Amino acid sequence: KNQVEQSPQSLIILEGKNCTLQCNYTVSPFSNLRWYKQDTGRGPVSLTIMTFSENTKSNGRYTATLDADTKQSSLHITASQLSDSASYICVVKGGATNKLIFGTGTLLAVQP
């Protein structure tokens, strides 16, 4: 079954600290993997898109990695800010119908 699992479910960090969020997927065939940031009550906003051949991609303080062999991805946030508090969603495009399959997200809270 095509699934996307994320960990941890929630995370609290202090402002200025780094953190890493994890994503494991079982989607096959694989097209691409995306990380989204979703503020409470808002639509998801794209952070990165990675294809099979890409191992890492950065967007400002966000760096995503992809290991297509182990079907794992991570999102690293550097020097966290209060505005980073949000849900971070890993989404894999693939499967027999090549649609977006969403993870349940990691809820990040950055405290002063």
Place this chain on the structure above:
Amino acid sequence: EPEVTQTPSHQVTQMGQEVILRCVPISNHLYFYWYRQILGQKVEFLVSFYNNEISEKSEIFDDQFSVERPDGSNFTLKIRSTKLEDSAMYFCASDRGSKNIQYFGAGTRLSVL
């Protein structure tokens, strides 16, 4: 920066009533989507639309749902006879193709009473 706009932001309706959720995708995008997110749950795909027809739909998108692009700018989701379990946040999204960034609107919160 271009954005996907959705109206209304919040829709309250009685069970059994019809609702139409409206979306204006980004103007040069070709693919349009509807998703829903039940409170506390993950985002779920409903339907994709390309070249004036449905290109794919999920098992959630049953006969109660329909989509339409009535003119060159709007993209609508109609729920014919709402049920309590239709209460959710509905997101519209658009992109230029499968390898491009998909832009989401802010969502319409549908409350069925």
